[in-house]
Amino acid sequence: MSAIAAATKRLAERLPxxxxxxxxxxGQHSGGHGHSSGGYDDYIHAEHMYSLSKMPHRKLKMxxxxxxxxxxxxxxxIAAIQFQLAKARG
Numbered sequence: 001m002s003a004i005a006a007a008t009k010r011l012a013e014r015l016p017x018x019x020x021x022x023x024x025x026x027g028q029h030s031g032g033h034g035h036s037s038g039g040y041d042d043y044i045h046a047e048h049m050y051s052l053s054k055m056p057h058r059k060l061k062m063x064x065x066x067x068x069x070x071x072x073x074x075x076x077x078i079a080a081i082q083f084q085l086a087k088a089r090g
Contacts, residue, residue, distance in 0.1 A: 052058060 052062075055061065
């Protein structure tokens with residue numbers, strides 16, 4: 001055995017043994033669904049916000065919203081393809 005290997009072995013024997021462990025801890029849990037209290041009392045701030053059945057001109061607004069999302073969902077990729085093709089042409 002070489003002198004370097006012997007010195008390394010002696011040094012390793014003098015060092016304290018390292019124990020590999022895997023420790024976990026739990027995070028802080030809140031009340032219910034991310035709210036500070038157990039209920040939703042402090043969260044309800046606009047009771048009329050989600051009542052779509054009472055919205056005036058609901059069919060028009062939802063139709064425009066759905067049509068706009070559909071046009072954007074198809075239009076953005078088409079515009080991106082046209083842009084890439086224009087860059088490739090030079």
